């Protein structure tokens with residue numbers, strides 16, 4: 640081994656130490672005053688001693704999106720970054736309004752409502768927050784009028800989260816969009832509008848209507864501009880029953896849909 644080669648090896652070693660845990664690295668870090676050992680962040684689904692459930696799906700590149708086999712893909716870039724010499728990290732996000740756990744406004748399906756301003760900003764926060772029933776839909780069926788009848792949802796119930804086979808199949812955790820998801824059939828939507836007091840309709844995949852619905856269920860739900868549709872909810876590992884729901888979309892002027900953070904409180 641030549642002296643030059645030995646010197647090269649030493650340089651390499653110093654490089655490794657400088658960007659890892661060696662004394663050189665410690666010296667560099669003190670300039671930035673960063674904590675030497677930062678424990679990895681904890682990511683949770685349940686808070687407050689089992690009283691508060693996060694029913695929002697995490698927005699990540701593998702989140703399924705409508706009609707795509709690839710999932711959401713990259714949605715966030717750092718337009719400023721400490722690694723590249725900036726004082727701060729600044730993320731820029733780019734998302735379709737109907738990404739992951741999200742809310743549909745009346746303007747999503749009606750041009751005249753969109754023109755009149757029935758966007759996400761105009762939604763009634765009173766509907767999106769308050770007592771809610773989490774119910775299990777029979778796993779053998781879409782949500783038809785027959786199924787709606789069988790659920791026997793008490794009169795006066797304003798908010799219902801419908802848990803279906805989609806949750807059992809973990810569809811929202813699979814990157815590839817699955818057209819076989821369970822949702823409302825046209826007669827189920829019509830029955831709900833005509834026979835219940837439900838104004839918050841929550842479902843556990845990317846649409847409240849089946850893939851072959853052709854828009855008729857959305858048109859039925861949104862026609863009176865008093866029902867709010869919450870899609871893509873994460874309802875795993877929560878007992879059916881009565882909760883308080885809190886669902887808050889971003890206040891986006893002109894948006895027909897928006898991702899939302901939704902929680903259930905026991």
Ligand SMILES: [Zn+2]
Nearest residue numbers: 737743870896
């Ligand atoms: Zn939507």
